[in-house]
Amino acid sequence: xxxxxxxxxxxxxxxxxxxxxxxxxxxxxxxxxxxxxxxxxxxxxxxxxxxxxxxxxxxxxxxxxxxxxxxxxxxxxxxxxxxxxxxxxxxxxxxxxxxxxxxxxxxxxxxxxx
Amino acid sequence: xxxxxxxxxxxxxxxxxxxxxxxxxxxxxxxxxxxxxxxxxxxxxxxxxxxxxxxxxxxxxxxxxxxxxxxxxxxxxxxxxxxxxxxxxxxxxxxxxxxxxxxxxxxxxxxxxxxx
Numbered sequence: 001x002x003x004x005x006x007x008x009x010x011x012x013x014x015x016x017x018x019x020x021x022x023x024x025x026x027x028x029x030x031x032x033x034x035x036x037x038x039x040x041x042x043x044x045x046x047x048x049x050x051x052x053x054x055x056x057x058x059x060x061x062x063x064x065x066x067x068x069x070x071x072x073x074x075x076x077x078x079x080x081x082x083x084x085x086x087x088x089x090x091x092x093x094x095x096x097x098x099x100x101x102x103x104x105x106x107x108x109x110x111x112x113x114x
Numbered sequence: 115x116x117x118x119x120x121x122x123x124x125x126x127x128x129x130x131x132x133x134x135x136x137x138x139x140x141x142x143x144x145x146x147x148x149x150x151x152x153x154x155x156x157x158x159x160x161x162x163x164x165x166x167x168x169x170x171x172x173x174x175x176x177x178x179x180x181x182x183x184x185x186x187x188x189x190x191x192x193x194x195x196x197x198x199x200x201x202x203x204x205x206x207x208x209x210x211x212x213x214x215x216x217x218x219x220x221x222x223x224x225x226x227x228x229x230x
Contacts, residue, residue, distance in 0.1 A: 031215060042118070042205055042220030043159075050215050058217060090159065094216060101147050101166075101209065101216055105159040 001026050004106035006091050012112045013081040021076040021109050023091030030096040032074040033103060034058075034066065036087040043090060049074055081113045116141045118208050120221035127196055128229050135191045135224045137206030143167075146210050148182065148189045149218070153203040165189065196228045 007022045025032065030051045035043040035058075045058030049068040063085055065077040074093075078085060088110050092103040117140040127133050139148065150162040163173065165182050173180045177194045193200055203223045209216045 042222045102161045
């Protein structure tokens with residue numbers, strides 16, 4: 001298993017540009033999550049999904065959109081990028097099994113908006 | 115609202131010393147889960163341990179041990195005989211379960227530096 005994969009690893013955007021951060025997992029996990037990590041801070045939840053076709057907002061959803069058309073993929077869309085969105089973005093997934101609660105994280109995407 | 119506080123922003127010790135990372139949490143849920151994750155300099159997040167609110171047994175895994183105390187809402191992490199490879203940022207996290215989902219709330223992290 002490749003686990004949770006994210007592309008790209010790094011990206012520089014100009015203010016106002018848009019982009020999609022890709023996330024995929026091959027573990028058949030129902031639950032998927034997007035977090036952002038600002039410098040020197042912990043992670044904050046942007047959006048999450050409990051299965052294909054079902055998404056919901058987390059703590060900091062403004063400026064982002066998500067979709068979940070398949071179990072494997074959970075892309076995060078940034079529209080009209082702003083400097084405040086400079087961060088490291090982590091995607092995570094969790095098994096659907098009862099009693100299994102740990103999330104497994106991808107390697108992250110470092111985004112700079114200038 | 116749930117909250118996790120890691121009051122120690124940075125800790126620096128000499129190799130082979132023992133070190134304890136503090137984690138204090140707030141929640142109104144009766145069922146909740148606590149986690150520790152490690153973020154080495156390479157940047158990925160590595161799961162270390164999960165503990166549920168009904169299990170107050172301390173746990174030891176090699177040089178790592180965890181002390182969960184509901185009475186003080188704390189879930190502290192101790193590294194015994196620290197090694198340079200333990201240098202990383204360590205995050206404590208808390209979650210409840212809402213409609214089957216799990217939303218992790220992270221502390222700000224403690225940057226641990228082990229000096230040779």
